[in-house]
Amino acid sequence: MNKKLLTEFKNRGYFFQCTNENYLEKLLESKKISFYIGFDCTASSLHVGSLIQIMCLRLFQKFGHKPIVLLGGGTTMVGDPSGKEESRKILTEEQIEKNIQQIKGIFSKFLDRENMEKVVYVNNKKWLTKLNYIDFLRTYGKHFTLNRMLTFDSVKTRLEREQSLSFLEFNYMILQAYDYLELFKNNDCLLQIGGSDQWGNIVNGVDLIRKEIQGEAMGLTTPLITTAQGKKMGKTEDGAVWLNEDLVSTYDYWQFWRNTDDRDVIRYLYLFTELEVETIKSYEQYTGNQLNGLKILLANEATTLLHGKKAAQEAEETSRSTFEERSTGKDLPSKKIKKSEIEKGIALKDVLLEIQFSSSGGDFKRNMVNGAYRINNIIETNEEKKITLTDVVNKQIKISFGKKKHFVINVI
Incomplete structure (x- = not known):
């Protein structure tokens, strides 16, 4: 069974690089292991960009291995320079602790399951804040060379762009290495997974x-996920797609996946669902309207x-009533406009300014370029667009701004 784990890991698109693939495969064949993934706690929630790591935790757990979730109460105080063009904001210990508690709630939804290997939560603040700086340098600093550290992408990219990299951040990679040593010694942790x-x-x-x-x-590392448009996964015109419901509602979360680009939907089925690999393969030739079904x-x-499951079904039903059936929905703001006015044509820009979907002409143009506006759930990119009778469906015109704001014009 464990031999199939690495195969499924690859088939789903999780595999990018491994320090010794043959050894890892033999290790997973021969025993159940403890493994870890670290998450810094710079916000009160994780977002969709972290979801691939959570899915990896879940997959390994499914195959009987013990997941260790390292919540970086200590390293968050320093700030990881990886993938960043500027220094992270320094948070207080109280802010970090609050973030940790909220983030743990996300993992409990994915990993705390009956009849599965129980997840272990650790906080590296426990050991990092107790280090004596001189002793730490004498004992471990000798194992790290500046020559090599300067070749790592997280450092090299910042320096090549002539962006500042503080000594505080430069220490991050040594602290993360020490985390692994601690978990290896005290938790028998044999594998670290990361982006x-x-x-x-x-x-x-x-x-x-x-x-x-x-x-x-x-x-073992996973690829960094970008959309077919080359954008960072989990970023929209409305901001990050958070995993906490108080930041992004269930309905908006459902809509995020429903609005996946045609070119991404098959890949996302592999990465972000637990559908069987063979089942997803059977969908690979789907085109046109068939892809809409796959997005749902x-x-x-x-x-x-x-x-x-219940929340997902409710979100689908809300979407169907709001868009497919062209219903106004009980809570959507609306206004009435006479058919004769619509017949003459009304500038979309004027409507958007009136309903406060844009704050100015410049704001309108920026949103239009970013594809933020939809008429009847179809993206509109024409700045000169006029709303006419051709836009009326069942005596209504639905205008959307992003995924969260909707307005209905009732034609009378």
């Missing part, structure tokens, strides 16, 4: 374990994992 931007940090940990205590540890399937499956 591809974490490769240098992970390799540092593997090397430190080997040099310091002659241990054999493994590193994706939205239902992804939303079920986070919010439960």
Whole structure:
């Protein structure tokens, strides 16, 4: 069974790089292991960009391995420079602790399941804040060379762009390596998984374990996920797609997946659902309207994992009544306009300014360029667009701004 784990890991698109793939495969065949993924707590929630790591935790857990979730109460005080163009905001210890408690609630939805290996939560503040700086440098600093550290992408990219990299951030990779050493010694943790931007940090940990205590540890990375349009996964015109319901409602979360680009839907089914690989393969030749059905399937499956099946079904029903059936929905703001006015044509720009979907002409143009406006759920990119009778469906015209704001014009 465990031999199939790495195969499924690859088939789903999770595999990017491994420190010793053959050894890892043999290790997973021979025993159940403890493994970890670290998450810094810079916000009160994780967003969809972290979901691939959560799915990896869940997959390994499904195959009987023990997941360790490291919540970086200590490293969050420093700030990870990986993938960042500027320093992170420094948070207080109280803010970090509050974030940790809220983020743990997200993991409980995905990982706390009956008859599965129980997840272990650790906070690196427990050991990092107790380090004596001089002793730490004498004991572990000798294992790290500046020559090599400067070659890692997280450092090299910032320096090439002539963006400042503080000494505080430069220490981050050493602290993450020390985290792995601690978990290896005290939790028998043999594998660290992370995004591809974490490769240098992970390799540092593997090397430190080997040099310091002659241990054999493994590193495994996943690809960084971007959309077919080349944008960062989980970012929209409305901001990040958070996993906490108080920040992004179940309905808006469902809509995020429903609005997936045609080119991404199959890939996302592999990455963000637990549908069988063979089932998803059978969908790969789907085109046109068939893809719309797959997007609904994706939205239902992804939303079920986070919010439960009932919530996913309710979100689908709300979407159907709001868009497919062209219903106004009970809570949508609306206004009445005479048919004769619509017949003459009304500038979309004027309507958007009136209903406060744009604050100015410049704002209108920026939103239009970003594809933020929809008429009857179809993106509108023509700045000169006039609303006419051709836009009327069942005596209504639905105007949307992003995924959260909708307005209905009732034609009388």
